[in-house]
Amino acid sequence: MANVLERLSVFLSSARRVLVIARKPTWQEFKAMAKVTGIGILIVAALAYVVYLVFAFSGI
Secondary structure, three states, rough: OOOHHHHHHHHHHHHHHHHOOOOOOOHHHHHHHHHHHHHHHHHHHHHHHHHHHHHHHOOO
């Protein structure tokens, strides 16, 4: 039981440290993250479509 409480205490102190350091992103940072995320989604979707086409026309 003491081990669980000790691990919980370590986790909570780590979580608190992250929350203290965290800050709201600037508008430029937000736009850059949105662009990167959008490009990643498009790449994954295009790859999935290519795989779909390969299987659709291969007769498997």
